[in-house]
Amino acid sequence: METRELRYFVAVAEELHFGRAAQRLGIAQPPLSRAIQQLERRLGAVLLDRTSRTVALTEAGAVLLTEGRAALDAVDAAERRTRRAALSATGRTGGPGHPGLVLATKASASNELLAKLLDAYAAEPVAVPVEVILCGPAEQERLLRDGRADVALLHRPFDSTARLHTEELSTEGQVVVLPAGHPLTARAHVHMADIADLPGLPLPRWPKPDGTYPPGPGPQVRDHGQLMQLVALGRACAVSPESCRSRLPDDLAAVPVLDAPKVTTVIAWPPHSRSRAVADLVRTAARL
Amino acid sequence: METRELRYFVAVAEELHFGRAAQRLGIAQPPLSRAIQQLERRLGAVLLDRTSRTVALTEAGAVLLTEGRAALDAVDAAERRTRRAALSATGRTGGPGHPGLVLATKASASNELLAKLLDAYAAEPVAVPVEVILCGPAEQERLLRDGRADVALLHRPFDSTARLHTEELSTEGQVVVLPAGHPLTARAHVHMADIADLPGLPLPRWPKPDGTYPPGPGPQVRDHGQLMQLVALGRACAVSPESCRSRLPDDLAAVPVLDAPKVTTVIAWPPHSRSRAVADLVRTAARL
DNA sequence: GGGCAACGATACCGTCAGGGTATGGATTCG
DNA sequence: CGAATCCATACCCTGACGGTATCGTTGCCC
Numbered sequence: 001m002e003t004r005e006l007r008y009f010v011a012v013a014e015e016l017h018f019g020r021a022a023q024r025l026g027i028a029q030p031p032l033s034r035a036i037q038q039l040e041r042r043l044g045a046v047l048l049d050r051t052s053r054t055v056a057l058t059e060a061g062a063v064l065l066t067e068g069r070a071a072l073d074a075v076d077a078a079e080r081r082t083r084r085a086a087l088s089a090t091g092r093t094g095g096p097g098h099p100g101l102v103l104a105t106k107a108s109a110s111n112e113l114l115a116k117l118l119d120a121y122a123a124e125p126v127a128v129p130v131e132v133i134l135c136g137p138a139e140q141e142r143l144l145r146d147g148r149a150d151v152a153l154l155h156r157p158f159d160s161t162a163r164l165h166t167e168e169l170s171t172e173g174q175v176v177v178l179p180a181g182h183p184l185t186a187r188a189h190v191h192m193a194d195i196a197d198l199p200g201l202p203l204p205r206w207p208k209p210d211g212t213y214p215p216g217p218g219p220q221v222r223d224h225g226q227l228m229q230l231v232a233l234g235r236a237c238a239v240s241p242e243s244c245r246s247r248l249p250d251d252l253a254a255v256p257v258l259d260a261p262k263v264t265t266v267i268a269w270p271p272h273s274r275s276r277a278v279a280d281l282v283r284t285a286a287r288l
Numbered sequence: 289m290e291t292r293e294l295r296y297f298v299a300v301a302e303e304l305h306f307g308r309a310a311q312r313l314g315i316a317q318p319p320l321s322r323a324i325q326q327l328e329r330r331l332g333a334v335l336l337d338r339t340s341r342t343v344a345l346t347e348a349g350a351v352l353l354t355e356g357r358a359a360l361d362a363v364d365a366a367e368r369r370t371r372r373a374a375l376s377a378t379g380r381t382g383g384p385g386h387p388g389l390v391l392a393t394k395a396s397a398s399n400e401l402l403a404k405l406l407d408a409y410a411a412e413p414v415a416v417p418v419e420v421i422l423c424g425p426a427e428q429e430r431l432l433r434d435g436r437a438d439v440a441l442l443h444r445p446f447d448s449t450a451r452l453h454t455e456e457l458s459t460e461g462q463v464v465v466l467p468a469g470h471p472l473t474a475r476a477h478v479h480m481a482d483i484a485d486l487p488g489l490p491l492p493r494w495p496k497p498d499g500t501y502p503p504g505p506g507p508q509v510r511d512h513g514q515l516m517q518l519v520a521l522g523r524a525c526a527v528s529p530e531s532c533r534s535r536l537p538d539d540l541a542a543v544p545v546l547d548a549p550k551v552t553t554v555i556a557w558p559p560h561s562r563s564r565a566v567a568d569l570v571r572t573a574a575r576l
Numbered sequence: 577g578g579g580c581a582a583c584g585a586t587a588c589c590g591t592c593a594g595g596g597t598a599t600g601g602a603t604t605c606g
Numbered sequence: 607c608g609a610a611t612c613c614a615t616a617c618c619c620t621g622a623c624g625g626t627a628t629c630g631t632t633g634c635c636c
Contacts, residue, residue, distance in 0.1 A: 001367045003291050004594095018613060031595050033614060043367065045374030052602045052613055060374035062562070067366035067435070070560055074362040078355035079289045079331065086333030086348035147355070162559035163451030271450035272358050274350070292623095306584060319624050321585060340583055340631045 003075050005039045006068045008032055009047065013065045016055045070145075077147030077270075088128065100128025101277045104140045104149035106223070112243060113170060113265060113288075114153060121284045128277045136222060137206050144270050151278050155241070156264040164268040167286050174260035175245060177231050177238040178253055185253040192239075192259050201237040204230065228252065241265075289327075291363050294356045296323045297335065301353045304343045358433075365435030365558075376416065388416025389565045392428045392437035394511070400531060401458060401553060401576075402441060409572045416565045424510060425494050432558050439566050443529070444552040452556040455574050462548035463533060465519050465526040466541055473541040480527075480547050489525040492518065516540065529553075 011021040012032065022029040040047050047061035057065065088100045105114060114132070121127050133149055138159055140152035145163075153169075154161055176195050178185055184194065196203075202218035204227055213220045219236050221227045224244070230236040232251050241263040245254045267285045269278050299309040300320065310317040328335050335349035345353065376388045393402060402420070409415050421437055426447055428440035433451075441457075442449055464483050466473055472482065483491075490506035492515055501508045507524050509515045512532070518524040520539050529551040533542045555573045557566050 001291065001363055003289065003363070006363070006366070019611090027594095028596055029612085030597085030614075030616095035594080037614085043370055043374065045370055047370075050613065053604065053611075055613085058374075060370050063373040064366060064370040066560055066562055067362075067369050071359065071362035071366045074355075074359035075289055075291070075294070078294070078352060078359045081355050082331055082333055082335075082348050082352040085351040086331065086346075160559075162453050165450050271448075272354050274354055307582090315623090316625055317584075318586080318626085323623085325585085338584065340585085341633060343584085 001039070001042075003072060005035060006072055008035045009039060009061075009064060010068050010072065012036060012048065012055070013057055013061060016057075018055065073142075073146040077145060080147035081150075101130045101151065101275075101281060102133060102143075102149045103130055103281075104133045104135050104143045104152040106135065106137055106140070106153070106155070112246060116288055117169075117267075117281075117285050120288060121281050124280060124284060126276075126280055130281070138209055140268070142209075144268065150273065150275060151267060151269045151281055154266050154268050156266060157261055158263070161266060161268055163271065165271050165273075166266040166268045167282055169265045169267055169285055169288065171262050171264045172241050172243055173262055174239050174257050175242045175254040176257050176260075177228065177240055177244065177248070178255065179231060179234050180251050180253045182253065185255060187255055189256045189258050192257060195237060195239070195257070198237055200234065201231075204236050204238065289330075291360060293323060293327045294360055296320055297327060297352060298356050298360065300324060300336065300343070301345055301349060301356075304345075306343065361430075361434040365433060368435035369438075389418045389439065389563075389569060390421060390431075390437045391418055391569075392421045392423050392431040392440040394423065394425055394428070394441075394443070400534060404576055405457075405555075405569075405573050408576060409569050412568060412572060414564075414568055418569070428556070432556065438561065438563060439555060439557045439569055442554050442556050444554060445549055446551075449554060449556055451559065453559050453561075454554040454556045455570055457553045457555055457573055457576065459550050459552045460529050460531055461550055462527050462545050463530045463542035464545050464548075465516065465528055465532065465536070466543065467519060467522050468539050468541045470541065473543060475543055477544045477546050480545060483525060483527070483545070486525055488522065489519075492524050492526065 008021075008025060011025050012018060015021040015024065018032055018036075019029050022032040025032065036048065043060075043064075045060040045064075046058050047064055049056045049058055084102075103114075118130060118132075121130065133143065135143060140149070140154055141160060141164065143149035144152055154164075154166070176184070176190060178201070182201075184190060184198075187194075195201075204221040205213050205216060205218045206221065207213055219230050221230065221236075224238075224240065227236065227238050227240075228249070231238050232249065239257060239260055240254075242254070242256065248254055267282055269282065273279075296309075296313060299313050300306060303309040303312065306317050306320055306324075310320040313320065324336065331348075331352075333348040333352075334346050335352055337344045337346055372390075391402075406418060406420075409418065421431065423431060428437065428442055429448060429452065431437035432440055442452075442454070464472070464478060466489070470489075472478060472486075475482075483489075492509040493501050493504060493506045494509065495501055507518050509518065509524075512526075512528065515524065515526050515528075516537070519526050520537065527545060527548055528542075530542070530544065536542060555570055557570065561567075
């Protein structure tokens, strides 16, 4: 199977419309129809149920959609990482445009640990320049998979660490963040049940991996900063790792939640990484 | 990047010889040279240092070799799983030629657990036919990655479970297997130090993932059956999970090794698997 | 040191896969 | 029932890819 065929199929499977898919791919519709037919013949599998009005995925088509996306990610990763390896091999000094290492972390996650890590790593004699990518929640895995990042900071149990190598860095409890002066802030600690249904202060909704939001009450948020803003406005409350207290503004207060799941920060990298720089960074992180 | 280019590059990078690589690919040498040059131009990276006598990988080339192999595995997996999905969708009865599920396990591993698992799963109303592939040690991950298997039984800490979803099934200690009548068999238990250097009974050498054997003393073995044979012949001793005692022949004896690492049997599957059958099998396994 | 063998690069050519345009056939909707 | 929509088919054309022949360089060995 060629990646071109995979790209074509994924486009059609996502659009469920040959015309739009062809447009997206920058080709005409007939060659696309032909390519899909040829792919189906070669695989010996019907991938799409199509009438002249509607296109639907078959079971085999659904399999190829998920597997094909993973395969295309792997190909993209190979390309990106090779390009970067070539750049950092020539421009040995590693100017800002040529990072030796790309680290992905959630936007607005606690930066204390990251700052310590970057400092400690930069102090190593073999350190290479590190670029930090801030991404949406649960996006780190994608970046590692398609080669846009070499290493990431994840937070269990929120982020999945499957198919990644990881090293635990720290574990912490969680606190509920409330507007200053809220009655609950007088308490020394609370339980999840105390905050599940606070009047006027719902828990927020985070985007799913596909970018859409689950239905339900609560405001939609994209990062921790937005959420803090909403809490300050009295529109939501937040359950966050306790390290967020260190930089809490005056108009917010935090109370430990005894039965909230512990959050573990881990450093993760793709399992087949052979990069010297990744290994150094991970070793540095493990020693913090 | 097209998979054809990747296949070409991987062939050259493995052979380090354009002529042989071309032969292996079933094409002539000149088109292969051209394809690699074109790939290098498009990536903007020198992948191979070549003189007219020798070919060597550059740093970027080494990256593309590992990343490219992973990508090709992913593409192969997509193809195989799609084919299988199509087959099991049409031949719904699932004749023996059309397994709904392929399970990989080490040849000669203890089959007790597997037998129980297969029985329990077959009793489920939604069960599909399961094909069992016996493979060499540490080969299961490869089979899962390139789609030849859907699910595997692994043994930690011997097999790596990175990039896989897993569920623990059982944990057991290890025993040393010796020829019956050996002085140590009189002991109730031993320690690793007692057996590290038994005269005439070295520990065996297992193949590395690439199929070669590490240097050193001890016979080369490919599976547990071979090893037992060698022990019976008085040419080796073996440290194995204690479940192997259940089918130990008369001429062998086993003694618990107190400080050997515990062996955990886990069931593993590719992280993006959406297969109903895999989920059912895993659930069945977890309930055993 | 010169002839030779090995090996990758280059030159040149033919073929067919893949892309484009025009059009057909089926289904839905007003 | 006509019109619009949408996928499939027919047909042509270009260029990418593969093959053969040959060159240039580099070790090697007598």
